[in-house]
Amino acid sequence: MKLEQAFGSVLRKKRLEKNYTQEALAHSCKVDRTFIGLLERSKRQPTITTIFKLCKALDVKPSEIFIEIESMVDL
Amino acid sequence: MKLEQAFGSVLRKKRLEKNYTQEALAHSCKVDRTFIGLLERSKRQPTITTIFKLCKALDVKPSEIFIEIESMVDL
Numbered sequence: 001m002k003l004e005q006a007f008g009s010v011l012r013k014k015r016l017e018k019n020y021t022q023e024a025l026a027h028s029c030k031v032d033r034t035f036i037g038l039l040e041r042s043k044r045q046p047t048i049t050t051i052f053k054l055c056k057a058l059d060v061k062p063s064e065i066f067i068e069i070e071s072m073v074d075l
Numbered sequence: 076m077k078l079e080q081a082f083g084s085v086l087r088k089k090r091l092e093k094n095y096t097q098e099a100l101a102h103s104c105k106v107d108r109t110f111i112g113l114l115e116r117s118k119r120q121p122t123i124t125t126i127f128k129l130c131k132a133l134d135v136k137p138s139e140i141f142i143e144i145e146s147m148v149d150l
Contacts, residue, residue, distance in 0.1 A: 003123065003124055003127055004123070004124065007123050045122040045123050045124065046122075046123070047120040047121075047122075048078065048079070048082050048120050048121070048144075049078060049079065049120065052078055052148075061141075061145060062141045062144070062145065063138045063139075063141035063142045063145055064138075065141075066136075066137045066138035066140075066141050067138045069123075069137070070136060070137065070138055073127075
């Protein structure tokens with residue numbers, strides 16, 4: 001999988017695991033709902049600040065997200 | 076430490092550990108030298124693609140960078 005796609009797919013997976021809708025996740029991170037969709041479809045890349053906000057809302061560590069991404073892409 | 080500063084300080088630490096100059100790191104990542112300085116001084120935030128490029132050049136995993144950042148900031 002391409003790197004740009006990996007973050008979006010891990011974000012989506014974590015969101016669904018927590019039974020969040022895109023709206024609910026966007027609300028808890030104080031970002032626009034469409035931004036979550038753009039991230040999940042890899043149309044946007046998040047800054048580190050956004051990564052930490054998303055991870056706080058999803059109760060997962062950013063390092064865990066990156067461990068999953070590393071397992072999905074050829075480093 | 077503020078989140079925005081943590082990445083810059085970890086990047087600088089890893090670069091110095093590997094005895095890279097900003098120029099050498101910029102060259103190996105095919106980014107402008109000034110961009111490395113801006114990242115280290117937290118004037119810019121990297122995309123995930125840039126994070127992976129920097130980590131490849133520094134021979135460190137992105138997840139390791141994030142584990143260090145997590146230890147430096149209040150989550």
